[in-house]
Amino acid sequence: MLIFELPSGNRSLKKRTVLFKEDLHEIWNSILIPTPKKYSILLVLQPNQKSMKQVILYFVFVVAMLAVACSGPKVAKTPAVSGKTLAEKAAAEGNFAQATEAWKQYFAASPLEKTSGADFAQAAQMAFKAGDATQAVSWFDQARYKNHADAAMYLTLAEIYKTQKNISKELTALEFVEANYPERKSETSQRLFQIYHEIKESQKALTAYENLSETQKLDLPNLAELFDVKKELKDTVACDELSLKILEKQPDNRSALEWNAWKYYWKGENRYQREMNKYNSNKTSKQYKILLEQLELSTADFKKSLVYLEQLWKQEPGKKYASYFANIYARFGDEAKAKSYEKYLK
Incomplete structure (x- = not known):
């Protein structure tokens, strides 16, 4: 605000001063409006100030003083820069929840087009470590939207999807790492x-x-x-x-025990059936001799099967394994033992 007090009766000076005031207003705005402070100036002309030259000199002096007062180094950090700095500092100290909040502030204060995918990926890692998987996935998605990718990012995504039991997405993330970062295959x-x-x-x-x-x-x-x-x-x-x-x-692995029990059982049983059929179709002394030799081999296989079956019986006595015991002892001619297992089949 510029206020001029002029001597009464001096119409020519008043006219000149008013016109000059309009010019000064433009100069004044161009100098002071950009500054962070607002000023009002009371400029008074005493009766002995007879010329416009004095007005100009006085005004220049005031403006110069204000310019000096407003000048000087200005150090101001934007909220975005401060937020990122706080996030990195909190992460370095192991405070991942605080780091996550700082990243949120940083992203809120930063234009999306100026935010890098690497920043989103870094923030997502902090959110994951803070236990906020939903936020982590959201920021990882932003990183991918920005065409950012790194092995750690996809390994973390795989871990999140594993926890969520989303095997399809987990597999996709792991296969991406294997295809694009072969040096990380061990992971x-x-x-x-x-x-x-x-x-x-x-x-x-x-x-x-x-x-x-x-x-x-x-x-x-x-x-x-x-x-x-x-x-x-x-x-x-x-x-x-x-x-x-x-x-x-x-030693008590059921799957491996069953594999060997069935292996030797069917080896013995198939041999027994095959050789009996041969003998029944050709009942000669020669064929009978062959039958006895083959039945010895069949018996050996049945005995091997029993070693594994007995361990399985200890784990689960009952119907599941009883038929094998009953048939083996029937082949041995031990009717009593065969019947003792047959009762489990009823």
Whole structure:
């Protein structure tokens, strides 16, 4: 606000001053409006101030003083920069919940088009560590929208989807890492092997198993799952070998015990049926001799089967295994034992 008090009766000076006041108003605005403060100036001309020159000099002096007062270094951080700094500081201190809140403030104060995908991915990691999986997935989605990708991002997504039991999305994330970051296979192969086994993708499961470390390959859970995969592929030779490896590590493993029990039982039973049919169709002394030799081999297989069946019986006595015992003892000619197991079949 500019107020001029002029001597009365000096019409020419008043006219000139009013016109000049309009000019000064434009100059004044261009100088002071950008500053953070607002000022009012009372400019008074005393009667002895006779010329416009004095007005100009006085005005220039006031403006110069205000310019000096308003000048000086200004240090101001935008909320966005401060929020990001706070987030990184909180993360470094292990305060992931605080870091997550700081990231929220940062994103709220930052234009989306100027926010990087890397920032969204970094914030998502903090949210995940803070236990906020929903927020983590949301920020990871923003990172992907920004065409950002890194192995840690997809490994964390896989972990989130695993917790949510979303096997389809988990598999997609793991396969992305395996395809794009082969150096991280050691972090994906174990879970990929488990998933492929679960969804019956046997060939893919075998590939994933080969990517495991030598130590992982010999872990009991992995041997057991590989055993199941080989059974699905009907690879009996591999199953024979794997079942014994499993029993070395876990003698009461039911799946491995059953494999060997059935293996020797049917080997003995099929031989018995085959040789009896041969003898019944050709009852000669020569054929009878062959029959006796073959029945000895059949008996040996039945006895091997019994070793595994007896361990299974301890785990689950009853109908499931009783028929095998009854038939084996019937082949041995031991009617009493055969009948003792037959009662479980009623």
